Amino acid sequence: MIKIEPVRAFHLRFSSHDLVEPFKEFIEKVLVPKGINHLVLECNTAFVFESHPEISGKGKLTKEDAKELSETCKNNGIRLIPLFQCLGHQGWGGAPNTILKAYPEFDETPHVPLDAKWPDFFCRSWCPLHPDVNALAFDLMDELIDAFEADAFHVGMDEVYAMADDECPRCKGKDRADLFAKSVNDMYGHLVKKRGVEMFMWGDRLNDSDKTGYNPWEGDTFGTHRAIDSIPNDIVIMDWHYDKLDAYPSIGIFIEKGFTVIPACWFKTGAAVDLLDESKRQAEELRSEGKMPGMIVTSWNGWTKESFGKFVNMAPPSKESQEELEELEELYRTLDVITGKLA
Ligand SMILES: [Zn+2]
Numbered sequence: 001m002i003k004i005e006p007v008r009a010f011h012l013r014f015s016s017h018d019l020v021e022p023f024k025e026f027i028e029k030v031l032v033p034k035g036i037n038h039l040v041l042e043c044n045t046a047f048v049f050e051s052h053p054e055i056s057g058k059g060k061l062t063k064e065d066a067k068e069l070s071e072t073c074k075n076n077g078i079r080l081i082p083l084f085q086c087l088g089h090q091g092w093g094g095a096p097n098t099i100l101k102a103y104p105e106f107d108e109t110p111h112v113p114l115d116a117k118w119p120d121f122f123c124r125s126w127c128p129l130h131p132d133v134n135a136l137a138f139d140l141m142d143e144l145i146d147a148f149e150a151d152a153f154h155v156g157m158d159e160v161y162a163m164a165d166d167e168c169p170r171c172k173g174k175d176r177a178d179l180f181a182k183s184v185n186d187m188y189g190h191l192v193k194k195r196g197v198e199m200f201m202w203g204d205r206l207n208d209s210d211k212t213g214y215n216p217w218e219g220d221t222f223g224t225h226r227a228i229d230s231i232p233n234d235i236v237i238m239d240w241h242y243d244k245l246d247a248y249p250s251i252g253i254f255i256e257k258g259f260t261v262i263p264a265c266w267f268k269t270g271a272a273v274d275l276l277d278e279s280k281r282q283a284e285e286l287r288s289e290g291k292m293p294g295m296i297v298t299s300w301n302g303w304t305k306e307s308f309g310k311f312v313n314m315a316p317p318s319k320e321s322q323e324e325l326e327e328l329e330e331l332y333r334t335l336d337v338i339t340g341k342l343a
Helices: 017-029 061-077 098-102 133-148 176-194 227-231 249-256 270-285 303-315 327-341
Strands: 007-013 038-042 079-083 152-154 198-202 236-240 258-264 294-298
Touching: 007 258, 007 327, 017 061, 017 303, 038 294, 061 079, 061 133, 079 133, 133 152, 133 176, 176 198, 176 227, 236 249, 249 258, 249 270, 258 270, 270 294, 270 327, 294 327, 303 327
Parallel strands: 007 038, 007 294, 038 079, 079 152, 152 198, 198 236, 236 258, 258 294
Antiparallel strands: none
């Protein structure tokens, strides 16, 4: 019998031309020895888009950089999956990103002040019903797929809260689950049906908070979760839980609905191990081990030359160590422990 390699994935935000060399060193000296075989590279608007120069933000990640990173990954058996945040996370707080600055007509909530902050406002979304928004999104996706020579694409879509706004002439009064599903299906139509790549997304907006007991970040209290029954189940779901919970019922729910689900942890080792063990248990119970093929370790620190270097030179912290570690040290330990468990 052929043994199918477990998915051992790592996520990071990456946006800088100047960091390509230290990043390559990090891939070769940290991720490769740990057996990472999937790399989710979140570049969003930091890529230098040739089709839409008006979108390229502060980062300067070029087509040549993408090719270099793609080659480094291919040479080391790593599948590189570009991530571009669709629908939500179009900026931070009231501040719009470059998409909404260039195309303010796509903003779902143009009336929200630029200096709005959590808890008044989380962040902006594009309007899923604006007739021109998908054409732009598809152009940007196409450029990333081509530049990274990718056979998979991650559309983000976590934490979308600005939806069906009362002041949006198109979405007002509409059902949030319908709008969310439409947006997912639009992306699917382009990525999977047209481009033939595999589609990945975060799972939180599809988790029913009432049913799962999740908080409003990991689950939905707002009306989007019913979209789970209106989207294709060959989208791969990355279901994130960064703190230890009593239970993670969404893993089984995704599997029962036919999705492949990859649990996502962050730096906390105990929480990560618990989520992986519990996810494996649920997949085994449902006799669907293939539907839970591995795990993704996410990182949300701002990567710099120093932090890449720190990892390259870090001695693996003891797996049994109970001492308090700083975030990056604990992230390293989590990477070590999780990839070890998925060896
Ligand atoms: Zn709208």
